[in-house]
Amino acid sequence: MPPPSEAALRYAIIDRCLTNIYKPFPKMDDLKYAIELDLKTSVSTATIQKDIAQMKKGDDEGGYNAPIKFKRSNQGYYYDLEKFPDFTIRSLGLNEKESEAIELAASVLQHFKGIKVNDSYNQAIDKLFSSLNIKKSDKDKNFTNAIQPEETTYMRGMEHFETLVNSIKKKIPVSFIHYSYDKKLFKSIIIHPYLMKESNKRWYLVGYSEEHKEVRYFGLDRIYDPILIGKEFKENSGDDLRNLFDNKIGLSNIKAHNKNNEPELITLWVSRTMANYIKSMPLHKSQTYKEYDGAGEIIVTINVVPTTELISMIMSYSEHMTLIHPKWLCKKIEDKLNLSLLKYNRNLGHE
Amino acid sequence: MNKKINQQPKAYIISNPSHKNMDSTIQLLRIIIKDQETKIDFGYQAGEYADGGWIHIKPETFIRTKQMMETIEKSIHPKKEGTKYFLIKATNIPYGPEKLHFNSTIEWRYFSLHFPRLPEGTRSFNLIESEFGDKDEFNFYNIRLDEEEKISMIY
Numbered sequence: 415m416p417p418p419s420e421a422a423l424r425y426a427i428i429d430r431c432l433t434n435i436y437k438p439f440p441k442m443d444d445l446k447y448a449i450e451l452d453l454k455t456s457v458s459t460a461t462i463q464k465d466i467a468q469m470k471k472g473d474d475e476g477g478y479n480a481p482i483k484f485k486r487s488n489q490g491y492y493y494d495l496e497k498f499p500d501f502t503i504r505s506l507g508l509n510e511k512e513s514e515a516i517e518l519a520a521s522v523l524q525h526f527k528g529i530k531v532n533d534s535y536n537q538a539i540d541k542l543f544s545s546l547n548i549k550k551s552d553k554d555k556n557f558t559n560a561i562q563p564e565e566t567t568y569m570r571g572m573e574h575f576e577t578l579v580n581s582i583k584k585k586i587p588v589s590f591i592h593y594s595y596d597k598k599l600f601k602s603i604i605i606h607p608y609l610m611k612e613s614n615k616r617w618y619l620v621g622y623s624e625e626h627k628e629v630r631y632f633g634l635d636r637i638y639d640p641i642l643i644g645k646e647f648k649e650n651s652g653d654d655l656r657n658l659f660d661n662k663i664g665l666s667n668i669k670a671h672n673k674n675n676e677p678e679l680i681t682l683w684v685s686r687t688m689a690n691y692i693k694s695m696p697l698h699k700s701q702t703y704k705e706y707d708g709a710g711e712i713i714v715t716i717n718v719v720p721t722t723e724l725i726s727m728i729m730s731y732s733e734h735m736t737l738i739h740p741k742w743l744c745k746k747i748e749d750k751l752n753l754s755l756l757k758y759n760r761n762l763g764h765e
Numbered sequence: 766m767n768k769k770i771n772q773q774p775k776a777y778i779i780s781n782p783s784h785k786n787m788d789s790t791i792q793l794l795r796i797i798i799k800d801q802e803t804k805i806d807f808g809y810q811a812g813e814y815a816d817g818g819w820i821h822i823k824p825e826t827f828i829r830t831k832q833m834m835e836t837i838e839k840s841i842h843p844k845k846e847g848t849k850y851f852l853i854k855a856t857n858i859p860y861g862p863e864k865l866h867f868n869s870t871i872e873w874r875y876f877s878l879h880f881p882r883l884p885e886g887t888r889s890f891n892l893i894e895s896e897f898g899d900k901d902e903f904n905f906y907n908i909r910l911d912e913e914e915k916i917s918m919i920y
């Protein structure tokens with residue numbers, strides 16, 4: 415039987431004390447102090463003695479086969495390293511590079527702690543850090559600070575993340591209330607959930623909507639009060655999801671011009687300033703490019719379903735990227751730019 | 766001895782229940798009937814008034830059943846007078862006279878009203894904030910609890 419989570423944390427701390435070469439033979443009081451300091455809770459001597467006994471047990475009894483001995487002359491505990499050199503319960507058979515890789519992954523996960531996915535997630539991250547012994551040493555602090563992914567901010571609706579992931583895993587339909595920012599309308603939706611999708615730092619629940627009779631996605635920030643319901647689950651064909659996400663930048667189709675959601679060839683001019691950035695990190699997996707004038711400007715082609723996110727992406731490059739084809743999309747961007755220009759002119763009193 | 770088996774689900778929802786109301790800015794979205802309560806979920810879109818206006822719910826709001834009776838002849842007909850069940854809790858909306866003021870016409874509010882659990886066999890009910898009220902009152906009529914629309918809840 416696996417050890418309970420609190421006990422696992424104590425085992426990790428005991429292990430850390432027993433492998434600390436700067437303070438060998440930790441006494442019972444040292445172990446107690448270390449555990450209470452780390453876990454911020456009191457622990458009895460009897461509990462620590464039980465922990466040590468459990469750690470000494472074999473795999474079949476949920477232990478670690480830890481060769482823990484008590485040295486009377488020092489009144490402290492130690493690992494019998496003569497018989498088991500380099501023993502530690504953290505080793506898990508990982509070599510140094512593998513341990514570093516796990517620590518790297520753990521430090522990336524650490525950055526998601528702030529988004530309040532749920533308490534279990536935060537506890538799991540704490541536990542992972544504790545068992546990998548990452549958080550205490552200055553060296554490790556530097557290591558985790560060396561990785562700085564983009565800051566993830568809290569999004570309304572993330573409190574439903576765990577419920578919705580569970581419904582996906584268990585294949586249970588969900589009833590929830592949805593508010594449409596565009597239509598300014600609420601809807602009571604019953605969805606057969608398939609996956610959680612992240613796009614532009616926003617999370618979406620994807621599934622078959624009984625209301626819409628097709629696979630749809632719903633922003634978590636617009637979902638209220640999800641409830642798991644007892645209905646037969648409608649499986650997805652796989653094609654439904656591929657059609658939804660393949661050949662796209664973002665999620666939101668511009669339906670008025672492309673009712674079948676077919677990919678279109680998008681041709682873009684890119685300035686010499688941005689050309690290398692676009693070459694090194696393609697806009698889409700379908701990207702190809704050719705030199706335009708021999709001076710660094712390039713013509714990029716991607717084959718995607720036009721989306722509002724595509725328009726935003728093109729506009730974000732400002733004067734460094736111009737859409738050449740298709741013309742209907744050029745017109746759409748021109749309209750947006752004209753409107754924007756009008757507002758800037760007003761703002762600057764140039765009317 | 767044959768025991769009568771109650772097949773009514775213990776807790777269930779009705780999504781988009783059929784009903785009538787006069788105000789298009791408020792939507793009755795879902796009914797949840799649990800052990801002790803009847804929870805009704807609403808969506809309100811500000812927009813009719815400048816700066817979005819305001820909302821509240823009067824504490825004396827109630828639901829009144831139109832409970833059906835099974836007669837000796839096994840035919841079903843509505844009772845003339847239903848039973849009133851008064852509001853016990855409001856979530857996300859203040860009780861009047863306190864007001865929730867919106868800041869603009871694009872704001873919205875999802876809120877819920879909680880009443881005692883409706884008795885088994887209730888087929889429809891009215892939700893009344895104010896008897897004979899105008900369209901600004903949250904009055905909903907003939908809210909249906911059709912058997913075929915009930916979906917059991919999983920806790």
